[in-house]
Amino acid sequence: MKHLTSQDEQMARQMIGLLDLTSLNAKGNEQRIIEICQRAVTPVGLVAAVCVYPNAVQLARRTLNKLHGETVRVAAVVNHPYCKADIETAVTDTRIGLVWGADEIELMYPHRQLLTGDRQNGKDMVSACRSACGDRAVLKVVLDTGHLKDPQLIRKACEDIIAAGADFIDTHSDKAIIGASSQAARIILEVIAEIGGQGGLKVTAGMRTFEEARVYLELARSRFGPHWVNANHVRFGGASLRDDLLMGLGVLAPGG
Template sequence: MSRISESDEVIAQKALRLLELTSLNADDTAERIVALCQKGLTPVGDVAAICVLPRFAGLARRTLDGLFARDIKVVAAVNFPSGGAGIATVESETEAAILTGADEIDLVFPFRAQMAGNRHIGRAMVAACKALCGERATLTVTLETGVLRDPQTIHDVCRTVIREGAAFLKTSTGKQIISTTPQAVRILIEAIAELGPHVGFKAAGNVRSLEEARAYIEMAQARFGPFWLETGKMRLGAASLLDDLLVQLGVSP
């Protein structure tokens, strides 16, 4: 049952622990990524992960290690944001990111190919990335639900991704007109309940405020229970959410 009576402070603390602090801009610089890593260590607790482009994976890992924050994961987003690269390119991105320090790979599913009727490439790409990750890295697959849009299509992609070994399903890159919605999160949660109780999910894109974070936390909690709210099962991917959470927790951003 959803614990809708939980205070803003309690929800903010939960959201902070689940936060995947993100910077995935074409103009990102080394200085910006170092600052992002530093921001992830707050007076009221550390975020779960830092998500960056593959070329910054090594820098993020070294920076976090230098801050004695080895528990904060480094996530490298590959095939980002268009989902349009070929499998060989994605494999190259993935291998390089892992070798330089990524703990997790976030693969953007080839959503436009899926919409065009090519269902083979998505399955093959997820399988290829999973094989490269092996025991070295955790695999997230970003579905881009705002483009896939149709509930049955989203559910079918979830099934494919789970069967090919993804550890997390993620809603969105945040780079499309429609990003995360409660309906999309509900579809992912139900697919996990049906096929992949070992699989987690990430709500990302349009998660900017405490109230938006609350909605997704309560949906997960209602379906799976409070013990499911840990970083190996749920994340909130966001660039600006942290500031709102800190204000709720009495800390100046």
């Protein structure tokens, strides 16, 4: 990307602090976990979180602490990648992540059940994981909206997820074939607005550039105002976005 204008630099720096970096390609691959943690500490500040499997949480936390990234959150991703309807396993994996020190739980919502007309399974899963988290961890729920083509179905799922106690709704998983859409983000923000802004939006999949991410940041700003846009309410997923932002800020060479 081209070097950012001075007006955009501030927004790009803000985006760095809203990033979640994910490493879910290989369970137990310690080097990959270490590398994603290294990428979390950038020349212009820290990202918001590193997302890993529950059994990698301890390594991620230890690595970040050594890198002086103590304030980077560690999220344990559960029910990934198949979005199963198995509530017991989702809760067990949530508890494993918490035992190892997870600050956040990122739960894959069972959207296939929703497509069959079953809203209860998803509500029960979110509620059970919320109970397991208690006050110890933020609960982010990945809806994978690309599979739910009906806007009303997306809305109903968002209403269920928020009512069951989620702190964030994520538009997609990191494996999504269909990328993020502004329509899905608007629906999520509308549902959050209906409960007074007490929730968060995460946008994942298909975002690789500053210009693409700007669309979603501005959606959140226009709905709630600039002061609402922080890591407690807005997250972006994508390692490619991180690199594009750093290149735009002139602290990373192409391919670096």
